[in-house]
Amino acid sequence: MPARAKRFCAKCNQAHSGNCPQRQTGWDNWQKRKGTDTERGYGYRWRKRRLVVIRKDKGLCQSCLKAGLAVQGSHVDHIKPKAQGGTDDLENLQLLCKPCHLRKTAQEGGGARGRGGVNP
Template identity: 45%
Template sequence: MSRPCRQYGCPNVVKLRSQNGYCNNHESMRSNWNKRPQRAGSTTERGYGHAWRKLREKVLQRDGYLCVNHYAKGEIVEATDVDHIVSKEKGGTDELDNLQSLCAQCHQEKTAKEDSKQ
């Protein structure tokens, strides 16, 4: 099913689902969020098993189940994710001072920004 390109004002049509809504002229706008190589395997295989779930709950409780980014701006938004401030890939640990509670949107934006720097 053909759809118009997501880029405002673009007259081109997107025909393939793999184009993520953007025509070939705007391919740089496509997100690779679901194509991250480190996401292979189950959550347990990636190191997020029972111990992580317990730690995650501890961090959410510590932060009052609020997104720390929004809270810093005086906004109250529920946190759904726990994020490594310094990613494990870059030497970060599972220590409490390296973990923060974020809403899904803030977590996705932070991860996308980190991935674009690689």
């Protein structure tokens, strides 16, 4: 198999045939800083609650359902983000499909990345 073509890296101003070691180090550090699922509050209790929400919403994306579409949901979402004072109560949780969840998170200002954005 031929070697992978080298590509220029804007971070270190060198060409690499694989991932830039400096970029990989940055990614690893970010992964360590963000903590594990359990450290961020998504451990065993959250996984149990997630299953309850999936059953409650019958496995369907609630946003698509409002638009008259039956789309399978895969992401449990906080209606009011935790960064804005939302809780893990069932009334504050809904099931969304991935595109709806990404759209909602972007509208909230990236709260899923720990920035705690505010709705416009």
